[in-house]
Amino acid sequence: MRRFCTSGPVDKKTCYYVERPDIMKEALDHIENWRYFTVSAPRQSGKTTLLKDIVEKIKDKYLPIFISFESYGEKGKIEFLRTFVKDINRSLKGLYGKIIDLTIPGSIDDIRNLIEEITEKEGKEIILMIDEFEKFENSKLMNQFLHVIRNIYHDRKIYGLRSVILISVGYLSGILEDNASPFNIAEHLEVPYFTKKQVYDLLNQHETETGQIFEEKVKELIWHNAAGQPGLTNGLAYDLVMKKAKGEKIITEKHFEKTLYDYMRVYIDKxxxxxxxxxxxxxxxxxxxxxxxxxxxxxxxxxxxxxxxxxxxxxxxxxxxxxxxxxxxxxxxxxFKPQINGEKSQMKPFDESIKKYLNKDGSLDLNKLMKRYIEYIKSRGAVMFKGRNYYEGVYQYNLDQFLSLYVEAADGKVYPETQIGGGRIDLLINLNNKEYLIEIKANIDEDQYEKSKKQLKEYIKRKGIKEGWLIIYSNTIKDFEYNLEKENGIKLHIWFIKTNFENPSKI
Known part of the structure; x- marks a missing residue:
């Protein structure tokens, strides 16, 4: 039985695997058209898995040679050339089960002779793939190597070197510009994260093979939190299947909350x-x-x-x-959040209960809780805000921490920067299956104020709810203020939070 793989490259026989037809077609088109190109993606994005899959698709027609420069470091010329030839044979042995008797080049330029030798002995055009290319740190040899590849490129049909693919965790443009300005022949191919459809396909493979089902909300949460990043997507799914919901028929939102908690506070995820x-x-x-x-x-x-x-x-x-x-x-x-240690006891005194901020139906009276927040700011604002060049996110974190102390006491959650449609809401509270949207702004002008209200209304509509909260921090207002605006059945609760306080020494 297959599983979710958390380290690559992925073996289709033992791991759930997502086909990526668009990028595969683009890569194969480059190869068919004698193109040399670079491939980039952050680690755990599936680039090596993709290239290994390309090897399988072309190995009968061409001669793919897949090597890695991961351990090349600052190798000198002799060691580089010897290792390069050995790695070529390791690749051929792994793919075809054979080793070719090859002449170790005497110079970097003699790599051209090596390519000709391989082509003549095997009778196939070569596809040279070099992974972790940026790990080759001997800039002088790298420069010479890239010049040789460029020289071959002009006569690539004579040499039989149909395609060269340089693979790295990031764009190679800086390396190519710094080390070999003539190497302007390569096109670039970027490996994207999974689409939502591909994430769901991955999860559905597990459901089909095992009968264990992900709740639809859990699929959405995996997609949202990992945003299609292959390593994280597989990691979250693996933890749910193998740890949090092992042996259970349905993987629920409660299981996911435990997984998310561990990823944020317990696990050391690579x-x-x-x-x-x-x-x-x-x-x-x-x-x-x-x-x-x-x-x-x-x-x-x-x-x-x-x-x-x-x-x-x-x-x-x-x-x-x-x-x-x-x-x-x-x-x-x-x-990177600002440190405000010691504030928790000021935010939520020991004898303060969440119950006074809950309605009879279990919903949150957020306006009542905001009044409590203002009491806290009035007592601590001179310490927290005076004389500090605060970013908007610092105010967000202050409110986030305050709300979390109360909401989590009622088994709810406060989520920062949550995606809604094509945008992100600053804070989203989820309590007793009801959501509360909070948008936060700091020191904005009238035009920005109107834009913020319009933005929040869009988020409210996308969520299909009836109200939202706009919290505006300002160092120019004289006092705290609350406004309620109603339009087309939507309520906007607008709170103005004063941040200009007297120095603590003057109070």
Whole structure:
């Protein structure tokens, strides 16, 4: 019986596998047309699995040679050439069960002779695939190697080197520009994350083979939280099947909540750990992307943005830097959030109960809870806000932490940055099967205020509910204020939160 694989490349015989016909066709078209191209995707995105699948499809017609530069590091010329030939034979042995007697080149330029030798002995055109290409750190030899590939490209039909595919975790443009400016022959192919349909197909394979069913809501949650990232998608499904719901017929939302909790607080997931480690190298920029949403324009020629992008931390969301994968966002949000330790006892005193903020039907009286929040801000605002250049996300985190203390006491959840249709709501409360949408803004002008209301109304309509909350933090207003606006059956609860307080020493 197959399973969800959490490390690649994926073996179709033992793992659930998603076909990717569009990108497969594009790659095969490049090969048929004698194209040399690069392939990029963050780790655990399925690129090596895809390339292995390509090998299987072309091995009878062509001679695919699949090697990795992962351990090449700073190898010198002699060691590089010797290892290169050995890796070629390892690839051929693994695919065809044979080894060719090959001459080890005496120089980098003699790789051309090596290619000719292989073509003549095997009688097939070669497809050379090099994984982890960026791990070859000897820039001088890399430069020479790329020049040889370019020289072969001009006479590729004579050499029989039909296609060269360079594979990496990020765009190779920087490496190619820095090390071999003449290497401008390669096209680029990017391996995307799974689509929603592909995620559901993956989960359906398990249902068909085992009879164990994912609730529809759980499928949606897996898709939403991993955003189709193959490693995370398989990881969440594996944890549900093998740990949280093992032996049970139906995988429920309760099971998923336990899995999500462990991913956020217990497990050391390699995908998330890698994202956090990369983000820490650009901490200042990462803070702005997280806590000044919609303000950092995407520019691939900015080296800091480029670093985060090619390592899968951020993405380009209609010209703005964003974190597309909600699980990554939540992990980064928790890692970089402002520290306000010691505030919990101020937010929710020991003798304060959630019951006073619940209606008889179990629904949350959010406006009553917001009044309690204002009491907290009035008592602590001078400490929390005065003299601090706060990003919008800092206010979001403050409110998030406050609401979570109360909502979680009633077995509810507060979710930051939750996707709704084509956008994201800042906070979403889920309590007793009812959802509450909260949009947060800071120091906005009149035009931005009107735009914010319109945005919240769209989110409310997409969710099919009747009301939402707009919380506006401002350092110019004189006092706290609440407004209620009604339009076409929709209620907007608008709270203005004062942030300009006297220095604590003056109080």
């Amino acid at each position: 995908n998330i750990s890698n994202i956090i480690n990369k983000a820490k190298k650009e901490k200042e920029l990462m803070m702005k992307i997280l806590f000044e949403p919609n303000n950092i324009e995407f520019n691939i020629y900015d080296e800091n943005i480029k670093f985060l992008y090619i390592n899968g931390v951020i993405d380009n969301c209609e010209g703005i830097c964003c974190v597309k994968v909600p699980l990554y966002y939540k992990a980064l949000y928790a890692r």
